[in-house]
Amino acid sequence: xxxxxxxxxxxxxxxxxxxxxxxxxxxxxxxxxxxxxxxxxxxxxxxxxxxxxxxxxxxxxxxxxxxxxxxxxxxxxxxxxxxxxxxxxxxxxxxxxxxxxxxxxxxxxxxxxxxxxxxxxxxx
Amino acid sequence: xxxxxxxxxxxxxxxxxxxxxxxxxxxxxxxxxxxxxxxxxxxxxxxxxxxxxxxxxxxxxxxxxxxxxxxxxxxxxxxxxxxxxxxxxxxxxxxxxxxxxxxxxxxxxxxxxxxxxxxxxxxxxxxxxxxxxxxxxxxxxxxxxxxxxxxxxxxxxxxxxxxxxxxxxxxxxxxxxxxxxxxxxxxxxxxxxxxxxxxxxxxxxxxxxxxxxxxxxxxxxxxxxxxxxxxxxxxxxxxxxxxxxxxx
Numbered sequence: 001x002x003x004x005x006x007x008x009x010x011x012x013x014x015x016x017x018x019x020x021x022x023x024x025x026x027x028x029x030x031x032x033x034x035x036x037x038x039x040x041x042x043x044x045x046x047x048x049x050x051x052x053x054x055x056x057x058x059x060x061x062x063x064x065x066x067x068x069x070x071x072x073x074x075x076x077x078x079x080x081x082x083x084x085x086x087x088x089x090x091x092x093x094x095x096x097x098x099x100x101x102x103x104x105x106x107x108x109x110x111x112x113x114x115x116x117x118x119x120x121x122x123x124x
Numbered sequence: 125x126x127x128x129x130x131x132x133x134x135x136x137x138x139x140x141x142x143x144x145x146x147x148x149x150x151x152x153x154x155x156x157x158x159x160x161x162x163x164x165x166x167x168x169x170x171x172x173x174x175x176x177x178x179x180x181x182x183x184x185x186x187x188x189x190x191x192x193x194x195x196x197x198x199x200x201x202x203x204x205x206x207x208x209x210x211x212x213x214x215x216x217x218x219x220x221x222x223x224x225x226x227x228x229x230x231x232x233x234x235x236x237x238x239x240x241x242x243x244x245x246x247x248x249x250x251x252x253x254x255x256x257x258x259x260x261x262x263x264x265x266x267x268x269x270x271x272x273x274x275x276x277x278x279x280x281x282x283x284x285x286x287x288x289x290x291x292x293x294x295x296x297x298x299x300x301x302x303x304x305x306x307x308x309x310x311x312x313x314x315x316x317x318x319x320x321x322x323x324x325x326x327x328x329x330x331x332x333x334x335x336x337x338x339x340x341x342x343x344x345x346x347x348x349x350x351x352x353x354x355x356x357x358x359x360x361x362x363x364x365x366x367x368x369x370x371x372x
Contacts, residue, residue, distance in 0.1 A: 010127075014131055015134060019135065020144075022145060026268075030271075051268070051270075054269065054270070056144075058266060058322055058346065059141065061346045062266075062346040064347070065157075065346045066149055069153065072160075073156065073170070074180075075179070075180060075181060076180050077179075078182075080182070080183050082183060082184065082186040083186055084186040087198065087199060089183065089199060090143060092143075092152050092184075093149070097140050099140075100133075100137045100140035101137060103136065103137075107130050107133040110129075111126045111127075111130045114126070115126050115127065116126065
């Protein structure tokens with residue numbers, strides 16, 4: 001297995017290849033400027049994981065709150081945001097948005113624990 | 125194998141949540157919860173279309189924008205209508221609405237409350253930005269709770285407020301023969317401004333904001349906004365009563 005430092009670098013490289021490159025950039029900035037780069041081994045790896053998780057969990061919490069508010073305000077069509085790039089709309093609390101965040105977090109933590117491991121759920 | 129799974133999950137996430145990191149869901153939560161808080165137990169609030177009709181689907185601005193005319197067609201953002209229940213004028217809460225300062229430059233407020241009588245003429249006409257300040261303006265920042273909010277956020281927000289309400293910043297001046305140092309404008313002005321963030325705010329930023337009577341709510345959690353909202357809406361109720369008395 002690669003060293004912890006190599007795994008952190010690999011994580012950043014993978015994220016940079018995706019539209020989540022901005023998260024990699026923020027993570028790099030934190031590691032470089034705020035002293036977290038002095039963390040070593042597992043601590044650095046899991047600090048990086050928590051950094052990404054916390055960011056996504058804020059969005060997840062907001063989506064859950066918005067779903068409750070849609071029910072309370074009798075908004076069967078939900079709350080949608082106009083897409084600034086076109087004429088489309090985005091339903092902010094759509095369940096598939098929360099599912100995509102949860103799925104990413106699951107894979108992320110599996111990768112952090114063992115980047116060579118299986119992508120399947122472990123048998124109980 | 126795991127690398128590919130991570131890349132696929134990241135790509136799916138970006139497709140499903142293209143606005144990730146922009147704080148738009150948090151903005152929507154704040155807009156709805158603030159409307160409920162201002163309405164309180166004695167008032168009511170409801171989502172409305174850009175035509176002013178009761179909405180079953182609330183459309184919000186994806187970026188800074190104006191009040192659009194009721195005659196506009198297509199997908200047009202709506203707003204929250206509020207009867208605050210204390211006999212004041214009907215109110216509207218908008219997201220990402222723009223206001224024109226004395227410089228003629230437009231400034232976006234992430235969340236803004238305006239009187240219906242200010243917004244309705246724009247809606248019934250050709251639309252446009254609101255001239256002057258909102259009754260309540262909130263700058264929202266959904267950043268990492270472990271990070272400190274950049275001091276420039278407070279500075280930039282203060283510059284917008286200055287352009288919208290230049291006299292608000294004059295807290296100690298002499299008018300004619302009045303005794304030197306008389307506080308002429310202190311606590312005058314119906315607009316209230318807040319910086320509300322999920323991040324932390326450093327002491328210098330808090331001091332800077334407080335000096336100019338901008339309130340700060342930090343380390344907010346989307347699931348537990350009640351304390352901050354009670355304070356914001358409580359202040360707002362006092363202001364609305366003051367405004368009503370001032371108009372009489």
